[in-house]
Amino acid sequence: xxxxxxxxxxxALDAGEFSSRExxxxxxxxxxxxxxxxxSFISVTPDQALAxxxxxxxxxxxxxxxxxTGMPLAIKDLFCTEGVKTSAGSRMLDNFISPxxxxxxEKLKAAGTVSLGKTNMDEFAMGSSNENSFYGPVKNPxxxxxxxxxxxxxxxxxxxxxxxxxAMGTDTGGSIRQPAAFCxxxxxxxxxxxxxxxxxxxxxxxxxQAGPMARTAEDCALLLGAIAGHDLRDSTSxxxxxxxxxxxxxxxxxxxxxxxxxxxxxxxxxxxxxxxxREAVKVYESLGATVRExxxxxxxxxxxAYYVIAPAEASSNLSRFDGVRFGHRCDNxxxxxxxxxxxxAEGFGEEVKRRxxxxxxxxxxxxFDAYYKKAQQVRRLIRQDFxxxxxxxxxxxxxxxxxxxxxxxxxxxxxxxxxxxxYTIAVNLAGIPGISVPAGFSGGRPMGGRPIGxxxxxxHFAEARLLNVAHQFQQATDWHRRRPAIAEETL
Amino acid sequence: MEWETVIGLEVHVQLATxxxxxxxxxTAFGAAPNSQACAVDLGLPGVLPxxxxxxxxxxxxxxxxxxxxxxxISVFDRKNYFYPDLPKGYQTSQMHHPIVGAGExxxxxxxxxxxxxxxxxxxxxxxxxxxxxxxxxGMTGVDLNRAGTPLLEIVSEPDMRSAKExxxxxxxxHSIVTYLGISDGNMAEGSMRCDVNVSMRPIGQAxxxxxxxxxxxxxxxxxxxxxxxxxxxxxxxxxDGGTVVQETRLxxxxxxxxxxxxxxxxxxxxxxxxxPDLLPVVLDQAYVxxxxxxxxxxxxxxxxxxxxELGLSAYDAGVLSASREMAEYFEAVKEVCGxxxxxxxxxxxxxxxxxxxxxxxxxxxxxxxxxxGELIQRVMDxxxxxxxxxxxxxxxxxxQGESADAIIEAKGLKQVTDSGAIxxxxxxxxxxxxxxxxxxRDAEPDKRGxxxxxxxxxxMKASRGTANPQQVNQLLKEKLDxxx
Numbered sequence: 001x002x003x004x005x006x007x008x009x010x011x012a013l014d015a016g017e018f019s020s021r022e023x024x025x026x027x028x029x030x031x032x033x034x035x036x037x038x039x040s041f042i043s044v045t046p047d048q049a050l051a052x053x054x055x056x057x058x059x060x061x062x063x064x065x066x067x068x069t070g071m072p073l074a075i076k077d078l079f080c081t082e083g084v085k086t087s088a089g090s091r092m093l094d095n096f097i098s099p100x101x102x103x104x105x106e107k108l109k110a111a112g113t114v115s116l117g118k119t120n121m122d123e124f125a126m127g128s129s130n131e132n133s134f135y136g137p138v139k140n141p142x143x144x145x146x147x148x149x150x151x152x153x154x155x156x157x158x159x160x161x162x163x164x165x166x167a168m169g170t171d172t173g174g175s176i177r178q179p180a181a182f183c184x185x186x187x188x189x190x191x192x193x194x195x196x197x198x199x200x201x202x203x204x205x206x207x208x209q210a211g212p213m214a215r216t217a218e219d220c221a222l223l224l225g226a227i228a229g230h231d232l233r234d235s236t237s238x239x240x241x242x243x244x245x246x247x248x249x250x251x252x253x254x255x256x257x258x259x260x261x262x263x264x265x266x267x268x269x270x271x272x273x274x275x276x277x278r279e280a281v282k283v284y285e286s287l288g289a290t291v292r293e294x295x296x297x298x299x300x301x302x303x304x305a306y307y308v309i310a311p312a313e314a315s316s317n318l319s320r321f322d323g324v325r326f327g328h329r330c331d332n333x334x335x336x337x338x339x340x341x342x343x344x345a346e347g348f349g350e351e352v353k354r355r356x357x358x359x360x361x362x363x364x365x366x367x368f369d370a371y372y373k374k375a376q377q378v379r380r381l382i383r384q385d386f387x388x389x390x391x392x393x394x395x396x397x398x399x400x401x402x403x404x405x406x407x408x409x410x411x412x413x414x415x416x417x418x419x420x421x422x423y424t425i426a427v428n429l430a431g432i433p434g435i436s437v438p439a440g441f442s443g444g445r446p447m448g449g450r451p452i453g454x455x456x457x458x459x460h461f462a463e464a465r466l467l468n469v470a471h472q473f474q475q476a477t478d479w480h481r482r483r484p485a486i487a488e489e490t491l
Numbered sequence: 492m493e494w495e496t497v498i499g500l501e502v503h504v505q506l507a508t509x510x511x512x513x514x515x516x517x518t519a520f521g522a523a524p525n526s527q528a529c530a531v532d533l534g535l536p537g538v539l540p541x542x543x544x545x546x547x548x549x550x551x552x553x554x555x556x557x558x559x560x561x562x563x564i565s566v567f568d569r570k571n572y573f574y575p576d577l578p579k580g581y582q583t584s585q586m587h588h589p590i591v592g593a594g595e596x597x598x599x600x601x602x603x604x605x606x607x608x609x610x611x612x613x614x615x616x617x618x619x620x621x622x623x624x625x626x627x628x629g630m631t632g633v634d635l636n637r638a639g640t641p642l643l644e645i646v647s648e649p650d651m652r653s654a655k656e657x658x659x660x661x662x663x664x665h666s667i668v669t670y671l672g673i674s675d676g677n678m679a680e681g682s683m684r685c686d687v688n689v690s691m692r693p694i695g696q697a698x699x700x701x702x703x704x705x706x707x708x709x710x711x712x713x714x715x716x717x718x719x720x721x722x723x724x725x726x727x728x729x730x731d732g733g734t735v736v737q738e739t740r741l742x743x744x745x746x747x748x749x750x751x752x753x754x755x756x757x758x759x760x761x762x763x764x765x766x767p768d769l770l771p772v773v774l775d776q777a778y779v780x781x782x783x784x785x786x787x788x789x790x791x792x793x794x795x796x797x798x799x800e801l802g803l804s805a806y807d808a809g810v811l812s813a814s815r816e817m818a819e820y821f822e823a824v825k826e827v828c829g830x831x832x833x834x835x836x837x838x839x840x841x842x843x844x845x846x847x848x849x850x851x852x853x854x855x856x857x858x859x860x861x862x863x864g865e866l867i868q869r870v871m872d873x874x875x876x877x878x879x880x881x882x883x884x885x886x887x888x889x890x891q892g893e894s895a896d897a898i899i900e901a902k903g904l905k906q907v908t909d910s911g912a913i914x915x916x917x918x919x920x921x922x923x924x925x926x927x928x929x930x931x932r933d934a935e936p937d938k939r940g941x942x943x944x945x946x947x948x949x950x951m952k953a954s955r956g957t958a959n960p961q962q963v964n965q966l967l968k969e970k971l972d973x974x975x
Contacts (some may be wrong), residue, residue, distance in 0.1 A: 081597050086536065099530065235541055321536075333743065
């Protein structure tokens with residue numbers, strides 16, 4: 001039962017093949033058995049999970065089950081969950097039990113899902129390999145020498161390893177799409193404002209967005225339907241109706257116009273990755289799509305602009321972690337300044353400190369115009385690039401990452417790590433949605449080595465179209481059905 | 492050298508919204524520490540601000556009241572600094588695009604003239620919490636009840652030239668915000684707080700001198716005292732050949748002095764940037780027009796009307812329009828008695844005197860506007876004399892009767908206008924005062940006018956003040972002259 005998609009699980013639960021409780025128990029046992037090595041969970045919450053599963057079974061018995069009732073999930077440890085440790089992967093919040101639920105968590109609970117626990121992540125979502133976690137790195141279920149990607153590495157690994165059918169992630173510069181690609185699953189970053197950010201510990205507020213990670217586009221559609229929508233507690237969430245994402249999955253792709261950004265297919269792209277993406281595009285052509293090259297002329301400015309804006313917002317967002325009200329506090333502070341300095345020095349990891357310093361610098365008097373203001377101007381140009389491209393084509397396609405998953409410890413230099421996100425970062429700057437779907441494997445290893453992800457981008461609020469395009473690909477290919485050995489192991 | 496003082500004020504006004512500017516927690520004053528701070532006010536991880544529309548409306552009302560430009564778009568910025576009572580490590584404020592643009596406030600000066608003080612802008616921001624240094628055994632307590640209370644910071648141009656002008660400006664702001672009902676204006680509870688910028692320059696010089704910013708100046712009186720101290724300090728420095736350092740100073744009301752807090756070099760770099768959690772505030776014209784239409788009559792307009800339409804003196808008009816409560820009371824008295832000047836005299840005279848002696852505000856007056864108005868009516872229709880009226884007022888103040896009429900009746904203070912009764916009293920006085928009558932008769936006719944006062948006094952005394960003085964005068968003159 002651990003290998004099924006959400007829609008398959010729904011049928012099985014409806015048919016009485018097993019109960020939500022049995023399902024939760026099985027997966028909790030798998031977590032217990034396999035996650036010691038993977039390290040994809042920071043907290044496992046069996047008591048809450050089984051209680052929720054029992055409620056789901058009772059609802060089903062009353063005939064009140066919805067499509068997500070009793071569905072086991074994992075939630076990235078960036079979402080506040082009432083009564084459960086919410087660490088953001090940081091020592092700073094190792095002692096933080098959230099007194100409230102994030103809107104996403106609240107909605108998932110209301111839909112009857114069963115959270116099994118909180119997944120590992122790069123500290124405060126800052127990273128592309130999940131190596132920046134206070135709780136240690138996550139390993140890629142396809143190859144434990146490899147990173148799972150980041151920052152939602154725990155969520156991606158847990159889904160790939162068959163520990164949960166789906167998980168929630170967040171994406172500030174690629175943190176859903178890149179780990180989804182590295183772990184061979186499907187991950188959707190919705191349009192900025194589509195999903196409430198309330199209760200999501202902020203990294204970069206103007207870029208952060210929550211989204212589903214699952215085995216299929218169909219499951220992502222199911223989950224997005226449950227979490228999307230306007231939230232009065234988040235002024236940046238958009239008051240706009242939520243379409244029926246499932247209903248639109250079946251639309252045929254005849255006449256779909258695909259654009260390939262010229263600037264993306266250049267230096268730095270791994271040949272196997274390029275081959276896989278071009279192969280995927282051929283599949284689309286066979287489904288009736290047409291392909292053309294488009295230009296996103298300001299692509300090269302995306303990473304520099306991102307690494308001004310995101311750290312600037314982060315430096316301010318992370319100021320509340322000061323050792324005064326919650327979170328880590330140093331022992332025996334001498335005075336207030338000592339309390340601040342040591343609590344923050346001890347509580348934050350290296351990458352977080354680096355970004356706080358970058359952000360503090362770029363916002364400083366005398367530098368603001370040269371950095372922050374300029375970066376915002378670049379951001380508008382990048383957004384316009386996409387809007388112009390979507391005048392010509394329906395969707396853009398590219399790799400989710402220039403390479404397949406790299407080895408743990410392989411990227412020591414922060415800038416080479418930042419370059420990982422070259423295809424994903426501009427999407428957050430523009431606020432548009434993107435999805436990553438499995439589209440092949442690198443060679444050289446049994447089972448074809450490490451997964452490769454195809455990224456599909458659409459214009460603002462085009463999630464239904466993206467899910468449709470991804471789903472049709474998954475009807476025509478079986479990359480998304482491949483499982484790593486660990487997921488094939490039975491109890 | 493002759494020096495000129497240049498003063499600018501930053502006034503922080505707590506807006507009287509029921510909930511906080513970015514959360515639903517209550518803003519009521521005086522609750523147990525941290526009992527009115529929700530997840531948003533505590534700055535818990537993951538929380539987001541949502542702008543309180545009432546605070547926006549109040550800020551716009553203030554802007555309209557000072558004839559300011561109301562920009563279509565305003566933006567919230569984050570002001571970043573660390574302090575224990577600042578939960579998020581930044582204050583959400585407005586730096587570059589404030590909600591209220593340039594405007595002006597009219598102040599009344601002692602000589603009865605007025606002066607316009609320009610307001611540079613006013614912006615919305617959230618208040619911080621309070622650090623508590625007592626009862627924590629060397630530690631500091633933090634109370635976040637106040638965190639997130641909406642503040643309107645009103646920044647003047649450096650248009651004031653004396654401590655008195657600064658105090659008058661602060662009073663004018665106080666009177667505008669209380670008229671509008673957007674703040675309780677309670678300075679003792681910190682609802683209005685003030686930072687004062689002071690610099691000196693030789694008279695005739697165009698450039699400003701270096702200024703010091705004085706914090707913690709929280710009463711009208713302190714504004715005058717802090718400025719007076721600062722003027723003296725700066726002039727002394729300058730005349731000794733020194734220079735004023737640009738710095739932030741703290742006013743200590745106990746020692747009546749200002750002390751250096753930090754110099755410009757030690758100043759924080761606040762790293763302002765637009766708050767990504769809040770959308771820009773967009774005000775459409777219809778919304779602004781709707782608020783404009785609902786504005787009450789403001790102090791300056793009231794003062795002008797009291798002077799022009801009601802014929803009051805500049806001074807009376809100023810005093811009676813200074814607070815909304817005072818103006819409302821005065822106008823209610825005037826409605827009842829029908830005479831603005833009489834109403835003004837009574838409100839400023841008898842009533843204000845009594846209130847001041849007891850330290851009461853006009854809203855707490857034991858004598859209602861209706862009671863006072865009716866009392867004045869009885870004076871005007873000559874039911875009672877002015878002297879008796881004071882006695883009736885005192886009785887009303889002491890709660891000895893429901894109305895002036897009831898007290899007049901109970902105390903028998905109704906003025907005697909029955910000429911038969913008055914004549915009888917006059918005859919009695921004349922027969923009791925043979926010596927005075929003889930003097931009167933012997934005096935030159937043009938001196939007799941002065942001598943009649945004695946007889947009037949005696950008659951009034953005999954009537955216990957109830958005889959109509961004009962009638963007494965008239966009848967006495969006739970009777971005495973008949974004896975000559």
